[in-house]
Amino acid sequence: MLLPTVSPTPGAAVRRTRKSPLSALLARLAALVALVVLGALCPSAAQAAEEPGTRATGLHISDGRLVEGNGNDFVMRGVNHAHTWYPNQLGSLADIKAQGANTVRVVLADGHRWTANTASDVADVIAQCKANRLICVLEVHDTTGYGEESAAGTLDQAADYWIGLKDVLAGQENYIIINIGNEPWGNTDPAGWTAPTIAAIQKLRNAGFEHTIMVDAPNWGQDWQQVMRTNAQSVYAADTTGNLIFSIHMYSVFDTAAEITDYLNAFVSAKLPILIGEFGGPADQWGDPDEDTMMATAEQLDIGYLAWSWSGNTDPILDLVLNFDPAQMTSWGQRIFNGANGIAQTAKEATVFGGGSGDTQAPTAPGTPTVSAVTATSVNLSWTASTDNVGVAGYDVVRVSGGTETKVAASTANSVTVTGLTANTAYPFAVYARDAAGNRSARSATVSVTTADTPAGSCSVGYRVVGEWQGGFQGEIAIRNTGTSAVSGWKLAFTFANGQTVSNMWGGTATQSGGAVTVTPASYTNTIPAGGSVTVGFIGSKGATNAAPTAFTLNGAACVNG
Numbered sequence: 001m002l003l004p005t006v007s008p009t010p011g012a013a014v015r016r017t018r019k020s021p022l023s024a025l026l027a028r029l030a031a032l033v034a035l036v037v038l039g040a041l042c043p044s045a046a047q048a049a050e051e052p053g054t055r056a057t058g059l060h061i062s063d064g065r066l067v068e069g070n071g072n073d074f075v076m077r078g079v080n081h082a083h084t085w086y087p088n089q090l091g092s093l094a095d096i097k098a099q100g101a102n103t104v105r106v107v108l109a110d111g112h113r114w115t116a117n118t119a120s121d122v123a124d125v126i127a128q129c130k131a132n133r134l135i136c137v138l139e140v141h142d143t144t145g146y147g148e149e150s151a152a153g154t155l156d157q158a159a160d161y162w163i164g165l166k167d168v169l170a171g172q173e174n175y176i177i178i179n180i181g182n183e184p185w186g187n188t189d190p191a192g193w194t195a196p197t198i199a200a201i202q203k204l205r206n207a208g209f210e211h212t213i214m215v216d217a218p219n220w221g222q223d224w225q226q227v228m229r230t231n232a233q234s235v236y237a238a239d240t241t242g243n244l245i246f247s248i249h250m251y252s253v254f255d256t257a258a259e260i261t262d263y264l265n266a267f268v269s270a271k272l273p274i275l276i277g278e279f280g281g282p283a284d285q286w287g288d289p290d291e292d293t294m295m296a297t298a299e300q301l302d303i304g305y306l307a308w309s310w311s312g313n314t315d316p317i318l319d320l321v322l323n324f325d326p327a328q329m330t331s332w333g334q335r336i337f338n339g340a341n342g343i344a345q346t347a348k349e350a351t352v353f354g355g356g357s358g359d360t361q362a363p364t365a366p367g368t369p370t371v372s373a374v375t376a377t378s379v380n381l382s383w384t385a386s387t388d389n390v391g392v393a394g395y396d397v398v399r400v401s402g403g404t405e406t407k408v409a410a411s412t413a414n415s416v417t418v419t420g421l422t423a424n425t426a427y428p429f430a431v432y433a434r435d436a437a438g439n440r441s442a443r444s445a446t447v448s449v450t451t452a453d454t455p456a457g458s459c460s461v462g463y464r465v466v467g468e469w470q471g472g473f474q475g476e477i478a479i480r481n482t483g484t485s486a487v488s489g490w491k492l493a494f495t496f497a498n499g500q501t502v503s504n505m506w507g508g509t510a511t512q513s514g515g516a517v518t519v520t521p522a523s524y525t526n527t528i529p530a531g532g533s534v535t536v537g538f539i540g541s542k543g544a545t546n547a548a549p550t551a552f553t554l555n556g557a558a559c560v561n562g
Contacts, residue, residue: 058173058352059135059212060243064271066212066304068351069174076135076275076304077347078103079320079336082312083125084117084141086324090128092310095326097132098394098412099337100344104129105137105179105277105306110161112153113142123168130175133353133436137214137277137306138169139179145220148186155181155200163207170208174352177212178204179277183249185218187225193218194231198238205240212243216277221249229263232272247277249308250294252287254279260293268301275304282317282332282524284506285537295341307336307343315535317507317524322532327378327417331524334420338407344396345407349436354390359437363388366395366414366431368445376423376452377486377527382415386433386441393436400428400446420527423488426450458482459559461492461552472541473500477519479554480533487555488527492519494549500542507536517549 058069078101108117129136146152158181185193217223254260267274281291298305311324320333337343367384394412398405409416428448433441462478496515508519525534552559
């Protein structure tokens with residue numbers, strides 16, 4: 001069965017649902033059954049959605065696609081931001097925009113589980129989204145895992161919360177989408193999702209809401225039992241405006257290309273609007289999501305994706321940046337923003353903010369970058385700013401290798417810290433400027449920099465047993481870099497004293513000889529920023545005694561315990 005892991009405190013984000021090998025098999029069988037039902041027993045579910053008779057005044061659905069008020073296609077490319085748990089980090093919206101995003105999904109609370117975000121706070125969120133030229137998806141998180149998570153609220157309660165905010169939300173239809181409730185059903189009786197979802201949609205429409213509404217799937221958002229997929233047509237038809245979009249959350253349930261492409265194509269073929277409202281990439285004990293296929297398929301089908309999440313996760317492997325600091329971008333963040341089919345490459349600003357305004361004049365070329373603050377894994381670049389007839393929207397930094405370029409960073413200012421580099425390696429960098437209409441300047445001159453050697457670096461290690469059972473246990477190791485420079489390609493060593501053995505590890509790879517264990521990083525834990533940490537977890541076997549290791553070394557240097 002699927003086992004959701006939920007943060008126990010309001011100050012940390014809800015962790016994502018994963019699957020065991022058994023549930024993976026069940027998910028595939030359920031998918032096959034649903035296809036039979038969808039195609040044979042309920043042919044209307046596979047037919048194109050009818051064109052609605054009523055239009056929203058702003059963002060709305062047309063012919064199965066999300067469009068702006070002027071009819072231009074809008075494809076969401078952005079991230080999730082945990083605002084309700086980190087209310088003092090609203091400045092992150094500017095940092096998210098600087099990486100090229102056109103959308104941000106903002107976590108809010110209705111007061112059932114976490115302290116409700118007030119009307120004035122929500123108004124401020126909307127204002128900051130607009131100031132940073134971001135389309136804003138607002139979601140209530142209290143509904144997460146209803147029916148299985150005892151603390152979760154209902155979709156009806158979430159709808160009442162939105163109705164209480166109507167004065168703040170009215171008139172913002174060009175700029176916001178209302179995501180009624182996050183992952184509003186667990187794995188217990190997921191078929192119960194359909195009626196409350198329809199009721200919540202109709203409650204908002206009866207209250208006069210004209211916004212595009214978004215609904216999340218059951219099964220903790222991953223719909224592995226195909227309930228949303230099977231009932232999507234009837235749910236869509238229940239919205240009298242037709243301005244409804246479905247959101248699937250893709251984590252370890254979606255670990256093969258076939259599962260991903262089959263699910264998304266089913267909606268697109270039926271002209272039922274859909275996006276990937278959350279997704280992760282780093283592997284963990286539940287599996288390894290196929291984020292490459294998710295992003296490639298979203299780009300192929302021209303549908304949106306919103307990565308989880310900017311920062312603040314209890315499990316930092318899902319942080320795009322650490323400590324809300326864009327200078328501490330993780331490998332997961334690099335993949336989302338600067339990788340193939342990533343945000344910087346594919347996002348287009350909404351025309352309501354001026355994107356696609358008819359401006360055809362490109363900015364002037366930036367000045368030659370200058371180099372400072374070189375470490376083993378990062379470098380700061382700055383350059384003379386470009387000029388533009390309308391205004392420079394941002395800069396893209398590329399690594400140049402012969403006739404090819406790879407985007408490595410983006411910034412709205414004329415400086416940036418490039419991270420994730422390899423020690424003692426030469427890198428040629430150059431810069432482009434771009435304006436809001438998407439015009440790009442000529443490339444700057446190139447500068448070459450060689451990173452420093454990997455420092456010996458100070459470290460501390462926290463070891464804990466998460467749970468025990470007869471003959472086995474689950475352990476967790478947090479490795480903190482207490483030095484002043486990042487550490488990459490690390491090797492952690494320790495020794496078990498009581499015959500324990502590691503059988504499965506996530507966040508790293510363990511090799512063991514007797515009691516001696518050596519751990520090397522996974523791709524997403526490869527770099528430990530200065531002052532930052534990474535966490536690896538494992539399943540082990542044990543006898544009657546299970547004492548913690550007493551000493552750890554990182555790259556041969558002794559670490560402090562704790």
